[in-house]
Amino acid sequence: FVFAVLTVPIVVLFIAPFFLVLSSVPLFHSLVILSTGTEPEQSIGYANNIAVFAIAVLTVLAVAILVGWRAHIRAVSDDRNKLKTRHQPEGRQGKLLKELVQVIWSELVSDQRQIPKICWFRSGSMLGHAYSHDGIQVIEVSHVLWKRLISQDPLSIAILRHEIAHLFHGDLPRIRLITALAVGAQAALNCVMIVGCTGVLIVAAAHLSQFSGNPISLFKEITGILIVSGLILIALPLAHALVRRQSSLLYALIEMRADVSADVWGNGQNSLASSIKSERSTVPTTLMELGGAYLSPSLTHFPTISRIRLLSNPEQLATPKIGFFAISLALPWLMPSTAAVMYIGGGGAAHTLTTGTILTLYIAQIVMLLVSQPSGPISFRRAMIIGLGLVVAQGLALVDTAPFGYLLTHLGVSIAIPGGFALGATDAGSYWNDVIITFQDMASKFYTAYGGVECIFAIFIAAVATRELSRIASMLSPGFTQHSAILLTVLTTSIATIVSSHDPWRGAIMPYFSEELPTVFDVPWFRLSFPITIAALTLFIIHVFRQSMSVVRPVR
Incomplete structure (x- = not known):
């Protein structure tokens, strides 16, 4: 829930206004060309104008609030009509x-x-x-x-x-709030998409009216404009899908909690699962439904087979559903591969979203284990699965997908301008060489982030830390001690996650911070397993302190 509330403002207030400004510049520029037939005398530096950006922020925010509030009013009205x-x-x-x-x-x-x-x-x-x-x-x-x-x-x-x-x-009320946030954010993104597409069409029309070359050259130039514009605007559907997926995943988790409550209040944990299994009218889960649950941004309920598996397995129920969480991490991670997001704060917005997603995964791990209070430590097999998911997620924060965005833009520009960004290199071999260099660069980034064989050691450490976390969680009693343990563990883990995810080129923290990091953070296995290790260590210290305070000493 915390990440959903953070995701929507970041997408609406940072990414969407940037695209609104980005779209308004060619829009204004092209209108001048169409109306006067000449280029503007001075370049329009609106993208660097604070006033214009502030207007864009207020415009997008107003659209999001109005549409979100309208969705809330409509939901209340629908409930009123149902009651009648x-x-x-x-x-x-x-x-x-x-x-x-x-x-x-x-x-x-x-x-x-x-x-x-x-x-x-x-x-x-x-x-x-x-x-x-x-x-x-x-x-x-x-x-x-x-x-x-x-x-x-x-x-x-x-x-x-x-x-x-x-x-x-x-x-x-939570469902209505989530729905209002999601609908408002999607409406703001849709408005920006309309402005962007309008700008692209006007740019193409301006070139069409002013172009005096042969038809083939005109076709290439218009095609290049459309492709590059599409590579820029593709970030908006990604942001759209991110908001929808986060809101729908929260909705599915709320439904799952209702399932668990129904079991607890009934005949035990397996009552609902066994009832669904024995029900003749239960429709088997298809591969399309299962794939949609993992990948679709429109998830509302977990598939029947997944609900049965989760309700029948206390370990899976008390730990994060990493498979369903994967697409939520992949979407912000892929954003820098678009032609525009990689330039927003040097990719800082996408990196912040990725770090926030990773942090949410850690928070979910901590809170679910402490609140569920398992009867003992989870199995090492389950701990290894969680450790694998945490390490893979943590490493993605250090892998920048901007080279893909640069490559795609370069290939798109080359349709209109021979050689693309590399003027003069017009043969097909040079383009293949660019593709090979990009993939080699990405492979190098992955190797640097995960450390090759060291990644296996990081997974093992993360698994041990996760299992120790569950063991200590089973010893804590409900009440103030549990709540304070959650608060302190989440706080220390949040700091550890931000430090481990820091990128000197894209990180939200100031660049000189990277110079202050100990050299031990250059060791991949340490950096990958650091947050979950800090979580286990914090909870261990809390447990030891609680045990020492509970010792009653005789008064002399």
Whole structure:
């Protein structure tokens, strides 16, 4: 949730205004050409004008706020309309349904005045939905689910507990906030995309009206403009997908927590998983659905097979879902490969997003282990999987994909200008040589970041630290000690992650900071495993301090 709240402002306030300014310059320039038939006398240095950038920030922010607020109002209005159109359960079966909701709610909340209102709608599937309006909490069920609830069907009761969990945890305001943030950010990015595409078309039209060469040269120049412009604007769909994926992943995690709560309040952890397995109407998960859960920016629920696996395995439930988290890390990491983002603060915006994603992964690891309180240390196999994910994620912060952006732009420019950025080199062999050099450069960056064989040692250390983290987490009791342990561990791990992810060329920290880092950070295995090791060490110190303070000394 923290990363989602950080992602949206960074994308909206930093990346989007930059593109708005970037698009407005050729737009204004081309309008002058079309209206006067001549080039502007002076270059328009709007990209370096603080006032113009401030206007762009305010414009994009205003669009994001207005559209996000409109989405929030629409969600509230939809819930209000649902409440008016749904049917109230009546008769003996309606009374039994209300009593069932009252029994489950009374086990959780002592104040019976807060019992959710129950209503129903016609549907051929077992469906349920929870929402609230004007302080009234409502659970609506399909008539098929209602019938199975009356017959005490285990799966239907688990679905009802799932919807009650949303109300109990206060998920609805969070979902509305996440939706409003995501919709507002997407609207701002869409506006910038419209401005950018308009600018590209006007630039092409200006060249078309002023060009006096042969048609083939004109075609090459227009094609080059479109390709290079596309390589610049492709960053906006990436940012769009990043916002959608983060919001949808949070939504899926909220749904997963409701599943877990339904199990805890029911017959044990495996009750929902076993009910889903035994349900004849359960549709098997297809490969397309499974792939979409890992890659699609529109995830809302984990696939059925994944929900069953997570609910049936306490270790996986208490540790981050690294596979589902991978695309959230890949999107900001790929942003510098576009032709424009690599120039925003020297790639600092994308690097900040990447570092924030990595930090979120560490925070998720710490919080999930401490809150779930495992009965003992997780298995070494699971620790190795988590260690592998943490090391791979940490190393990506040190690998800049800007060379790909430079290569793609160079190849795009070469369509209009022979040789591209390397004027005079017009043979196909020179282009292949550029491709080979770029891939060699990227391979060198990967080797420097991961250290070759040293990476295996880093994974082993990260696995040991993760397992030790789970062992100490199983010893901490709930309450103030647990909360203070989470706060201190997250704080020290955040500092360690920022230090380990620091890039002297792209880092958000001032460049001279890299000169102050100890030479030990030049050792890849140490840098890759440093944050999770600091997390385990911090929690160990807290545990030792707590044990020493709990020793009661006799008073003489």
